[in-house]
Amino acid sequence: MAINARKVRAIIKREYVEHIRRKAFWIFTILLPLMWIGFFAVSILTQTRASGVRRIAVIDPTGKYFAPLRAEIAQSKDAARFDLTPAPVPPAGIDALRAALRDRIAAKKLDGYLLLDPGSVAAGKVAYRASSVSDFTYQERLERHLNSVLLRDRLISRGIPPGAIAELEKTVSIDAKRADEKESGGFLVSMVFFVFLYATLIQYGMYNLRGVIEEKSSRIVEIVISSVRPTELMLGKVIGIGLVGLTQYAIWSVLAMNLALLSGSGIAAALGFANASIPTVPMSTLAYFVLFFLLGYFFYASIYTAIGAPFNSDQEAQQLAMIPTLMIVSVWAFWGLIVNNPNSTLATVLSLVPPLTPMVMFFRVTLAPVPGWQVVLATAIMLASIVGMSWLAGKIYRVGILMYGKKPTVPEILRWMRRGESGAAPEPAIEAAKG
Amino acid sequence: MNAIEVDHVTKAFGRFKAVDDLSLSVPSGTIFGLLGPNGAGKTTTIRMIMDITAPDSGSIRVLGKPAARESLARVGYLPEERGLYRRMRVLDHLLFLAAIKEVDADTAKKRIERWLDSMELRPWLHKRVDELSKGMQQKIQFIATIVHDPDVLILDEPFSGLDPINVNLIRNFLVEFRAGGKTIVFSTHVLEQAEKLCDHICLITKSKKVLDGELKDLKRRFAGNVIRISTDASREAVGAIPGVRSVASANGEYHVTLDDGVEPRSIVQTLFAKHRVDAFSEKEPELEEIYLKAVHDAGLEETRAI
Numbered sequence: 001m002a003i004n005a006r007k008v009r010a011i012i013k014r015e016y017v018e019h020i021r022r023k024a025f026w027i028f029t030i031l032l033p034l035m036w037i038g039f040f041a042v043s044i045l046t047q048t049r050a051s052g053v054r055r056i057a058v059i060d061p062t063g064k065y066f067a068p069l070r071a072e073i074a075q076s077k078d079a080a081r082f083d084l085t086p087a088p089v090p091p092a093g094i095d096a097l098r099a100a101l102r103d104r105i106a107a108k109k110l111d112g113y114l115l116l117d118p119g120s121v122a123a124g125k126v127a128y129r130a131s132s133v134s135d136f137t138y139q140e141r142l143e144r145h146l147n148s149v150l151l152r153d154r155l156i157s158r159g160i161p162p163g164a165i166a167e168l169e170k171t172v173s174i175d176a177k178r179a180d181e182k183e184s185g186g187f188l189v190s191m192v193f194f195v196f197l198y199a200t201l202i203q204y205g206m207y208n209l210r211g212v213i214e215e216k217s218s219r220i221v222e223i224v225i226s227s228v229r230p231t232e233l234m235l236g237k238v239i240g241i242g243l244v245g246l247t248q249y250a251i252w253s254v255l256a257m258n259l260a261l262l263s264g265s266g267i268a269a270a271l272g273f274a275n276a277s278i279p280t281v282p283m284s285t286l287a288y289f290v291l292f293f294l295l296g297y298f299f300y301a302s303i304y305t306a307i308g309a310p311f312n313s314d315q316e317a318q319q320l321a322m323i324p325t326l327m328i329v330s331v332w333a334f335w336g337l338i339v340n341n342p343n344s345t346l347a348t349v350l351s352l353v354p355p356l357t358p359m360v361m362f363f364r365v366t367l368a369p370v371p372g373w374q375v376v377l378a379t380a381i382m383l384a385s386i387v388g389m390s391w392l393a394g395k396i397y398r399v400g401i402l403m404y405g406k407k408p409t410v411p412e413i414l415r416w417m418r419r420g421e422s423g424a425a426p427e428p429a430i431e432a433a434k435g
Numbered sequence: 436m437n438a439i440e441v442d443h444v445t446k447a448f449g450r451f452k453a454v455d456d457l458s459l460s461v462p463s464g465t466i467f468g469l470l471g472p473n474g475a476g477k478t479t480t481i482r483m484i485m486d487i488t489a490p491d492s493g494s495i496r497v498l499g500k501p502a503a504r505e506s507l508a509r510v511g512y513l514p515e516e517r518g519l520y521r522r523m524r525v526l527d528h529l530l531f532l533a534a535i536k537e538v539d540a541d542t543a544k545k546r547i548e549r550w551l552d553s554m555e556l557r558p559w560l561h562k563r564v565d566e567l568s569k570g571m572q573q574k575i576q577f578i579a580t581i582v583h584d585p586d587v588l589i590l591d592e593p594f595s596g597l598d599p600i601n602v603n604l605i606r607n608f609l610v611e612f613r614a615g616g617k618t619i620v621f622s623t624h625v626l627e628q629a630e631k632l633c634d635h636i637c638l639i640t641k642s643k644k645v646l647d648g649e650l651k652d653l654k655r656r657f658a659g660n661v662i663r664i665s666t667d668a669s670r671e672a673v674g675a676i677p678g679v680r681s682v683a684s685a686n687g688e689y690h691v692t693l694d695d696g697v698e699p700r701s702i703v704q705t706l707f708a709k710h711r712v713d714a715f716s717e718k719e720p721e722l723e724e725i726y727l728k729a730v731h732d733a734g735l736e737e738t739r740a741i
Binding site: 004006007010011013014017018022214215218219220222223224225226227228402 | 485487488507510512513514516517518519520521522523527531532534535536537576579580
């Protein structure tokens with residue numbers, strides 16, 4: 001069957017122009033990056049807020065710990081985060097002191113107090129009472145400093161010379177990179193692109209479904225079909241909407257590059273997070289993204305198109321539209337597994353199973369070095385699946401788009417696939433058959 | 436030469452035969468009416484001509500080609516259920532429909548503007564379809580059907596849902612098209628419309644053809660035994676004449692039904708002997724009468740009215 005390229009071009013153009021013209025396209029295109037910027041701004045802001053000073057009173061009946069703890073914090077990166085004051089135990093006893101400190105916390109003159117009585121220290125659990133107990137980073141840091149002080153105290157009491165202690169305390173940090181030493185945007189970049197891929201496969205799939213139903217419910221389809229073959233209409237529609245997706249990504253990429261360079265680092269620097277580097281996106285990630293978006297898009301778009309064709313309204317199609325959507329969503333079930341070991345046997349197999357290939361293979365290849373043949377194989381499998389799926393979808397589509405009247409059942413749709421003919425008359429004939 | 440030939444075509448949907456052994460020929464340059472009640476098989480026939488549905492058996496030729504697909508660029512089609520892309524602008528929409536008929540944009544634009552002018556829709560050129568009234572959308576749909584200047588127009592119930600002004604407008608356009616040598620096939624279940632427009636008709640009912648031919652011939656063939664007489668004689672006096680089966684009064688004249696084989700002239704001569712006769716003519720049968728008689732003769736009477 002020959003495809004008339006000129007007609008298909010006209011359909012692509014219509015789909016593309018009509019989608020780009022919609023306000024919804026631009027709202028979504030502009031809103032999503034704004035949401036991301038907002039998300040980063042909020043997380044940076046909360047970090048800043050969290051970097052306020054905590055005023056903490058230290059009850060230290062033995063007098064052994066307060067001075068070393070203050071000295072330890074003063075020479076660390078956390079010097080600005082804690083303001084420690086000693087709280088001497090009055091004659092009335094510790095309980096009276098705690099009551100007084102509680103009142104001061106309530107009056108917001110103090111953020112918390114730490115009780116370092118020998119019994120608690122020996123038992124390995126010391127009381128920290130504060131206005132908020134949810135700022136875990138602070139508690140963690142305070143705990144770490146306290147433990148260094150305690151460890152040093154114990155080492156000294158065992159007779160270790162202070163010079164040796166400094167030697168013993170030296171630590172190392174891990175410098176994480178991919179095994180192939182290739183530039184990677186890190187986990188965050190992989191994750192962001194993975195979420196985008198996942199969300200847009202559903203979004204642009206649904207555009208196809210709605211487009212098909214719109215043509216049916218507005219009854220334009222029979223006029224169009226008198227000029228083009230159903231296959232040409234389907235092809236033009238899928239390509240046109242796919243191009244809309246690529247356009248959206250192009251806009252986002254340009255926005256992201258500029259915004260990240262200008263405001264991203266600007267905001268971070270202004271807030272004193274010069275070392276909070278904005279992750280860079282490697283070209284290979286972008287290339288893989290476009291490749292796997294297209295492979296996934298054409299596969300799922302044919303499914304969504306076929307599902308839209310037999311129905312006359314979004315509501316009717318909703319139930320069956322869950323099938324491809326769930327296929328895409330199911331990738332989350334394996335998400336943890338892929339992150340933990342992108343090259344495990346199961347992850348490898350999943351990346352070669354058609355419904356999940358585009359997402360899993362993209363995620364793997366950006367997280368870890370994946371053998372080249374696997375990427376080629378995944379691409380080949382997807383291309384073959386696209387051919388098969390669009391062939392099946394085309395059969396349903398050709399019959400479905402001209403079917404009006406009652407909502408067809410799944411067995412009926414399966415019959416169309418086999419025979420490529422609806423076996424049902426146009427509406428008036430159905431009426432006559434009944435009458 | 437025939438623009439469309441349908442040759443022994445049958446189409447069944449499951450056990451239901453929608454079209455049963457239908458043959459018809461549409462001569463070029465004529466208006467051809469496909470008539471019959473709802474559910475007779477008109478839409479299925481038209482869809483087969485348009486190659487939207489395939490016949491189970493038989494063959495169809497459009498403009499000499501085996502399938503309409505191959506001459507789609509020369510055929511304009513208005514389906515019974517019609518619509519437009521609601522969000523598109525009028526000009527873009529018509530340009531799109533022209534583009535998929537492979538009309539280049541410049542030619543299409545000139546034609547569209549001319550048509551919109553003639554239908555007084557020019558101010559709506561850049562408006563969205565859903566901003567137009569129903570009547571305007573119907574005009575746009577009609578322009579969409581003819582935007583590629585087709586040689587053959589196939590219209591399924593073109594007048595249904597149209598207001599009287601648009602019915603008149605479309606009817607005048609169809610007559611104009613015929614004058615331009617184009618062929619028009621349209622289906623309708625309203626016989627008065629067909630009677631005013633058609634050169635040829637094909638009557639189908641219950642999936643079968645009952646009658647087809649040139650409307651003039653059919654009227655002569657079914658003219659039969661009714662004459663119209665304007666006279667001063669009483670109804671009883673007319674009824675008493677030998678050879679008269681029955682007399683009915685209508686609009687100050689009599690419709691006189693004769694016995695089979697009786698010459699109308701002999702009745703008039705008898706009447707002349709005693710009475711004044713002002714006017715006399717053989718009454719042309721209405722299409723509806725032809726239809727009912729043909730259906731009766733074929734033994735395919737409808738159980739419900741058309």
